[in-house]
Amino acid sequence: MSFTSLGLSAFLLKALDEQQYKAPYPVQEQAIPALLKGKDVLGISKTGSGKTAGYLLPILELLSKNKIEKRDRHVRVLIMVPTRELAIQVNDSFGRFSHHLPQQIKTMAVYGGVSINPQMMALHGTDILIATPGRLLDLMHSNAVHLSQVEILVLDEADKLLHLGFKEEMDKIFSFLPSKRQNVLFSATTTDDINDMQKLLLHQPVKIEIAAEEHDIDAIEQLAYHVTADRKGPFLRYLIKNEDMQQVLVFTSAVRTADNLTGKLIKNGIHAASLHGHLSQSARINTLQRFKEGKLRVLVASDLASRGIDIQELPVVINYELPRSPKDYIHRIGRTGRADASGRAISLICPEDQHHFGIIQKKMGKKVETRESDAINLHGY
Structure with missing residues (x-):
């Protein structure tokens, strides 16, 4: 199928x-066809x-x-997103x-972490507003903005909106929307909260569910290493240097760890930067841009901050x-192996992680090759 058969105008087809x-x-x-029909x-x-x-597009x-x-x-379209990075990304699109x-x-796009006054002034004449709930x-x-003329409501990454505790804010926002409107709910996962929200x-x-096909996971070469906690940092630096990795996204669970x-x-000569919610908005945008352009070798990110990272x-x-969850593991490794390209996902497994990693593999339906690292000399790393 081609885009020409979906009912889009020549102006959009040219773009x-x-x-x-x-x-x-x-x-x-x-x-696209469903939304064009007003569904x-x-x-x-x-x-x-x-x-x-x-x-x-529709x-x-x-x-x-x-x-x-x-x-x-009075905006015509409201798109709610969980993070500043995603708001900027959608607006750019x-x-x-x-x-x-x-x-x-x-x-x-409007979001927190920056002064509200410029956003208030710039809202004049806005048709499509992409917003985080709090801002x-x-x-x-x-x-500064009114929702009584909203024709289309979009919840993008609705699972993250709910996971991050925005339900109360969203309920308040919904109360200001007109009852007659078109609604769109997109999510990477389906949960009880998502089911309640869609009801x-x-x-x-129109329900669309695109399952993560087996070949999607197979396009990603997965590998794990057993490593003790005291050797984990040196082993990471060993992997990056020994395999000459030039663009690496590293996930941590805490800002302090990142x-x-x-x-x-950096101390060991590897050009790196962290990306998390405690940074200023300008710092996050600049860091992400440098990583996308290949000017930064390693980006160390929290799960939340990484939602704005879209590199083909x-x-x-x-x-x-x-x-914490197998679904988040899939989302993480899905940052590589996109658009039919190959990719690699490596996990560092401490003894206390082994049971949880077993659960992740079971839920994923795929066994990950796990290697020992004890014999690797990490002196100098």
Whole structure:
């Protein structure tokens, strides 16, 4: 199937061609026609499967064809996201695809961690608002934005919105929305909370579930090493140097661990930086950009901060610490092996991690080769 068969205008098809989008992903094949028909959509699909374009393309199509008179500071589309990085990423995507449209559609991302005043002033004339829940509520309380004319509501990465404790804020926001609107809920996973949310928001939705196929996991070369806690840091540096890794995403479970690990990598001559919620917004954007451009060899990230990382051919992901859930493990390693490219995922397993790693492999349905590291000489690392 091609994009030309999905009902998109020539303006969007031209932008797709310029961005070298050759064929739609499965989630896009199903979501785009459904949204163009005005249907509610529930999409369950893994991170990196094309969900963003699956909703932004039909939204641009619908808004460009359905012109309305709206009051200032009344947005037509509200997209709620869990993190600042994702808000910026989605806003950038809208910009790349909208520049050929015959009429200007203004999009804007709002999020915490930066001054609210510039955001309040810039909201004038905004059609599509991408927002984190807390900052959106702040802007609403200041009468800087109004939701009574929202035509389309999108919850992107809804599982993370709920996991991060935004349910109360979202319930407040929902109370300001008009009852008649189109609703879109995209999530990488399905949970009881997601099921409850879709029952509350969606009316006779088109349900799209793209299972993580076996070949998706097989495209990622998984490997684990048994290592004691005192050797874990040196062993990580050994892997990076010995295998000449040039672009590595390393996951930790805590901000303090990320900073400590980054400091030791730098001390040992490895160009690294950490990415987490305790950094300023400008620092996070700059760090992420340097990593994407290949100017940074190692990025040490928390799970939350990594949600904004979208690199088509990231070669290596390393789990310095295991995530709490098997689903999060899949999301982590899914940062590599995207768009049919190969990738590697390496996990460092301490004795206390072995039982949990066994559960992860069982839930994943795949046995990961595990090697011993005791015989490796780490002197000098």
